[in-house]
Amino acid sequence: MAEALLQIENLKMHFPVYKGALIRKEVNRVRAVDGLNFNIFKGETLGLVGESGCGKSTTGRSIIQLYRPTEGTVKFDGKDLTKLSKSELHPYRRDLQMIFQDPYASLNPRMTVGDIISEPLKVHNLATGGIQKRVQELMETTGLDPRFIRRYPHEFSGGQRQRIGIARALASEPKFIVCDEPISALDVSIQAQVINLMEDLQKDFGLTYLFIAHDLAAVRQISDRIAVMYLGKMVELADGEEMYAHPTHPYTQALISAVPIPDPEVEATRERIVLAGDVPSPLNPPTGCVFHTRCPFAYERCKKEVPEFQEAGPGxxxxxxxxxxxxxxxDAPNAPNDREKRAAIAAMNNAIKSGGLDKSEEE
Ligand SMILES: Nc1ncnc2c1ncn2[C@@H]1O[C@H](COP(=O)(O)OP(=O)(O)OP(=O)(O)O)[C@@H](O)[C@H]1O
Ligand code: SF4
Ligand SMILES: [Mg+2]
Known part of the structure; x- marks a missing residue:
């Protein structure tokens, strides 16, 4: 049985909406994350996918306590982080790091690479053998030329900047890293290199990742398990292979059918499960199952009763x-037929087989 590094129970992150200039009054709440229950196992990569605004980044930030959750518990190595004060949390910050989507925006343009990577070393009193030596070691580990220690972020390419972000995250020797769409802003030709680097680092340093992405294809290579979110809720969680072989939630099935296929002929003739309408607002989520306004299978019970996140098969x-x-x-009148569903899943598997990530060299 895999050991849980993180145990997340009933995690909620609601952002209050206020009205009034002088007397501020809470008038509503953005239910960005609304009751998540899952574990993250030691040494695994858990892929987290879902449409824009469904709460992926908020989930990552709430787990590592960049946001203090509204409700719920986040146990890290058995300790509930949500109950800790700022000073009690400080030593844990070392273990919990984050890599961001836009490496340029997340690096201070006025700091040299050396200053950026050494910041966590100073904050946590690490690198007693010499900060510069440790920074250069981290640069080498992440594939950066250590001679460039005095250069600024704008002097590097996108892929190299993401390597700086990774080196900074690694500096405190973390156990867990939230990777928030770390490759989506990079050229396709660079994406594979960054993924390969992250996989190597995971093996070398025994890291555990929460890897956030928009679509299922982007997480397939790196993930051991995959979780799908919709409007602040987790709707499906399974082993990667199992998720592609037997997607069970209607939303996951629709996501799989929407993955683009690199072959234009197959792409032109494929069938998709098209969801009706837009994602509702997290200010006013639908009653019962939050997906009922768009689900082709929705029936009476779905409008009234929140479905339990339950084990439909092992894990x-x-x-x-x-x-x-x-x-x-x-029985569902609007349901996609079996042929459509089979075509969608076959299309997904073809896309993965024929596509893959371009492995050309980074300049
Ligand atoms: N600090 C905040 N204050 C108020 N609302 C917020 C805040 N951060 C996020 N939200 C809202 O919470 C919801 C979830 O946002 P979040 O950034 O977690 O989504 P996401 O899945 O990461 O989206 P994307 O794929 O676009 O990055 C959105 O409706 C967003 O507008
Ligand atoms: S609306 Fe009903 S059938 Fe559709 S996902 Fe929700 S619970 Fe399932
Ligand atoms: Mg996000």
């Missing part, structure tokens, strides 16, 4: 009433 969790009432799938 395969799904939040959908169809787990209890599978016969409803066949």
């Amino acid at each position: 395969h969790f799904v939040a959908c009433h169809l787990v209890d009432e599978p016969e409803r799938r066949k």
Whole structure:
């Protein structure tokens, strides 16, 4: 049985919305993350996917306590981080790091690479053998030329800047890193190199990752397990292979059918599960199952009852009433037929086989 590094229970992060200039009054809440229950195992990469605004970044930030959650517990090595004061949390900050989507925006343009990477060393009183030596070691580990220690972020390419971000995250010798869309801002030709580097570092340093991305194809290579979010909720969680072989939640099935296929002929003839309408606002999420306004299988119960996030198969969790009432799938008037669903999953597998990431050299 895999050992949990993080145990997340009923995690909620609501952002209050205020009105009034003089007397501020809370009038509503953005339910960015609304009751998540899952574990992250030691040494694994858990991929987290979902459409823009579904709460992926907020989840990552709430886990490492960059945001202090509204409700719930986040146990790290058995200790509930949400109960700790700022000073009690300080030593844990070393273990919990983050890599950001836009390496340029997340690096201070007025600081040299040396200053950027040495910051966590100073904050946590590390590198007693010499800060410069340690920074250069970290630069080498992440594939940067240590002679460039006095250069500024703008003097590096996008891929190299992301390496600086990774070196900074590694400096405090963390156990867990939230990787928030670390490759989406990079050229396709560079993405594979950054992924390969992250995989090597994970092996060498025994790291655990939460790897956030917009779509399922982007997390397939790196993830051991995959979690799918929709409007602040986790709707499905399974082993990577299992998720592609048996996507069970209607939203996951739709996401899989939307993955672009590199072959234009296959792309032109494929069938997709198109979801009706837009993602509702997290200010006013739908009652019952939050996906019911767009789900092709929705029925009466879905409007009233929140589906439990339950184990539908070994290690395969799904939040959908169809787990209890599978016969409803066949009866649903708007449901995609089996042929469409099979075509969507086959298309996804083809996309992965024929696409892959371009492995050309970084300049
Ligand atoms: N600091 C904040 N204050 C108020 N609302 C916020 C804040 N941060 C995020 N939100 C809202 O919470 C919801 C979830 O945002 P979040 O950034 O976590 O989504 P995401 O899944 O990471 O999206 P993207 O894929 O675009 O990065 C959004 O509706 C967003 O507008
Ligand atoms: S609970 Fe109902 S609305 Fe929600 S995903 Fe399942 S079938 Fe669709
Ligand atoms: Mg985000």
